[in-house]
């Protein structure tokens with residue numbers, strides 16, 4: 001479908017984000033592009049639809065080299081949709097107008113046709129009730145779902161996602177990922193630049209690991225995440241590893257967890273103070289409360305650190321009685337909840353793949369001035 005040969009990009013300031021990219025994208029591929037910050041992932045995506053003009057090399061789409069002068073880029077872009085980190089919705093237009101307008105101007109659809117398509121897509125992303133709202137009246141997660149609907153309205157052959165969840169609060173990432181997962185099941189061709197490794201692993205059939213302007217290693221999710229062959233891929237994957245704990249008794253060894261968490265923090269350069277906050281929250285929510293209400297507690301705790309956004313987060317999934325985080329009695333914990341760098345969200349889970357009923361996500365940012 002798309003063949004990229006010897007693609008290179010040099011910026012005027014001598015940055016060379018892409019050195020020599022060679023890859024073929026097949027129809028129906030779901031490709032996640034992963035790798036450390038600044039290794040050219042977004043630049044590659046932007047070159048593919050010529051939002052950024054490559055310095056040399058070729059991008060052949062259905063037999064035509066789109067980097068050649070004289071190529072009708074508007075025509076090419078009709079077949080490629082792009083979803084941006086920052087949604088890029090028009091703030092002065094309502095949701096429905098945002099989705100209808102490009103269909104009318106670029107695809108010459110009638111207003112009725114554009115409206116019907118927009119309504120159908122809004123229903124499929126679960127936002128039919130927001131038709132006449134303006135973007136700034138919606139949450140980040142909702143705005144991104146609208147942006148995805150707008151892209152889909154153009155019936156693209158391939159959709160390019162440039163870090164679609166990086167600008168979102170941790171509690172909203174799931175809703176956007178669910179919409180993308182649904183799309184992945186419809187056989188569309190997609191390329192996704194992402195820092196969400198679990199997501200990349202579940203959704204893709206191919207992973208491209210980019211390093212220093214090249215596709216350093218490529219493979220199936222299993223090959224890249226479980227058995228990377230090359231050194232830098234291995235290092236990257238190891239560094240990302242999250243910590244997971246299952247709490248199934250009130251006798252849970254919190255001291256052992258404390259030690260493991262601190263060595264995890266040392267490896268990733270997370271400050272001890274922030275880890276202590278996380279541990280305080282974990283102990284208060286899981287051990288002092290949820291676990292204490294049952295003889296057979298069933299709690300899963302996953303701790304992750306995103307180097308890119310510098311957010312330490314903890315996802316607690318559990319079964320049994322619903323527990324309200326606001327009802328915790330510990331004074332220290334209450335103070336922690338009030339800190340502007342702490343955020344949390346509680347949700348009920350419907351189709352959790354592990355069968356959990358409730359979820360609490362807490363995240364801890366670092367306070368800049370205390371650095």
Ligand SMILES: Nc1ncnc2c1ncn2[C@@H]1O[C@H](COP(=O)(O)OP(=O)(O)OP(=O)(O)O)[C@@H](O)[C@H]1O
Pocket residue numbers: 011012013015016017035036037038039040041042043044193
């Ligand atoms: N318009 C530009 N002019 C100059 N340099 C740029 C421009 N756009 C990107 N760069 C530089 O190119 C390099 C690669 O950027 P790119 O955004 O493609 O990386 P990335 O792998 O997507 O990173 P991240 O994961 O942090 O988003 C970076 O050093 C960036 O600063």
